[in-house]
Amino acid sequence: MADTFLSFIQENYWIIIIFIIVILLLVASVVYAVCKCSCRFQNYRRYDYTALEEDLALPEKMEMEKRMKREAIRETALITCQFYLRSSGIYTMMDHLNEMGSRVNKTWFLVKHIKTKRDYLLTLVPRSPQMVVPFTKLTLETINGIFSSIQHPYIYPIHQVDFVEEQDLIGVVQPLNAKGSLKDLIYQARCMDCWGEKYNCRSKCLPIEQVRLFGRQILEALMYLEDKGLRPFCHLHSGNVMVVNNICKLTGFENNFFGFTSRASTLIRRRIKDNKNSIDTMCFGHLLFEMCSGYELDTAEPDTKHLISLGNSPALEVLDYIFARENDGYPSIKDISKHSFFKDVRCKELQSFYPPVVKLNSNMKNLLKAVRKGKKDRKLSRSKSHIEREQGNRRRSRTKESITPPPPTASTSKKSPLPPAPPMPPAAPSLPPPTMPLKSENKNYAPNKALVSSGNGSSRSALLGDIRMGRQLKSVTTNDRSNPRV
Secondary structure, eight states, X not given: OHHHXXXXXXXTHHHHHHHHHHHHHHHHHHHHHHHHHHHHHHHHHHHHHHHHHHHHHHHHHHHHXXXXXXXXXXXXXXXXXXXXHHHHOXXXXXXXXXXXXXXXXXXXXXXXXXXXXOEEEEEEEEOOTTOOSOOSHHHHHHHHHHHHHOOOTTBOOOOEEEXXXXXXXXXXXXXXXXXXXXXXXXXXXOTTSOHHHXXXXXXXXXXXXXXXXXXXXXXXXXXXXXXXXXXXXXXXXXXXXEEETTEEEEOOTTHHHHXXXXXXXXXXXXXXXXXXXXXXXXXXXXXXXXXXXXXXXXSSSXXXXXXXXXXXXXXXXXXXXXXXXXXXXXXOHHHHHTSHHHHTOOOHHHHTOOOOOOOOOHHHHHHHHHXXXXXXXXXXXXXXXXXXXXXXXXXXXXXXXXXXXXXXXXXXXXXXXXOOOOOOOTTSOOOOOOSSOOOXXXXXXXXXXXXXXXXXXXXXXXXXXXXXXXXXXXXXXXXXXXXXXX
């Protein structure tokens, strides 16, 4: 049997070869089908997973773009700050600080005064399109004059304001307060930390006696600014109140001059509508609520849930006095200071304070008027350099008039001497020189000797001067030779 099978295979070996080839083809087909199905499945899974991954990475990409944008702004601001400090020669940069506030495109630097060796906080911010005062040197001198006259125990001083005209930047130099602002005290945060990280959690409220003291100090600062003509303040919040040795000092009043707005201004203005004088009252109510609750109001006025979170705080009465009088009108800052919650608070710093007598010049008054109206004043539109150019032109014209003698006239020299003609302005068009002298048929007419002897240039100058001065010119008759003779 075995011999027969072997002999059959030897005689028909091609059948075995065909059988093996068929088996290999079947195996190859199965492998190909499995690989193709696996590839399709992987592609399908990869497509779904890629789309899901892009959806999940979108917030991260947006955050990365914001971070890259902030880094680019910081690098540009650093270069600008170095250029500004080298050009001024007053300060040296110590450190490029974090984003200590919420204002976009604003950067903070720690600088040191070269002579006094004192540390200051320098902030650079681009000029706002809503800035109502001119961006000129004259405006800068006026603003620094106003800020230097503001002296009060509850006002944080501004050391210097500067305009970087090449980059359209505004620089403000203030003394460095290592303790930070009232918001840093409420949230128990370090002032040098990033704004988006140190205020993202709810904190504890301040003691009620400290709330009364700080509130009265802030009210006194607001009333002082109102007496100086800086009303409304519009930028009252806990970040603009510095705490120095348990004394609140108000800052941020420079923002009105530069056209900046606060974060809560849109929310509050929508509530008070056209009653602009009540914005400081509303802002003070927000600040008082933050001191009593440990968090900011997210609405224009506190609702039931906000008031419940205060418990039985004595500040509820004054909050109701501020916010619950819409029909009768919101109380003024002076009315709030007379409330029983603040009335008995003693301000020790005011007992020995005697405000200096400050006289505002016309530029300061016009500037304050323009800021209050929110419109540009034409009196402030001309820069100091433009005024200096006009003064130089007037001096040169007076010098030229004193050197050049006035041209005499034949008919009026016997009656009374006339003043010399003013010099010809550079923009006046020149008359073409005459091709031939005109002969007068009037024998009594005597031509001006100065006009005859001085040439065409001086003749035209004198003629234009006579016309501008309104002098009466003599009538002459000309010999018309235009008609041909026959």
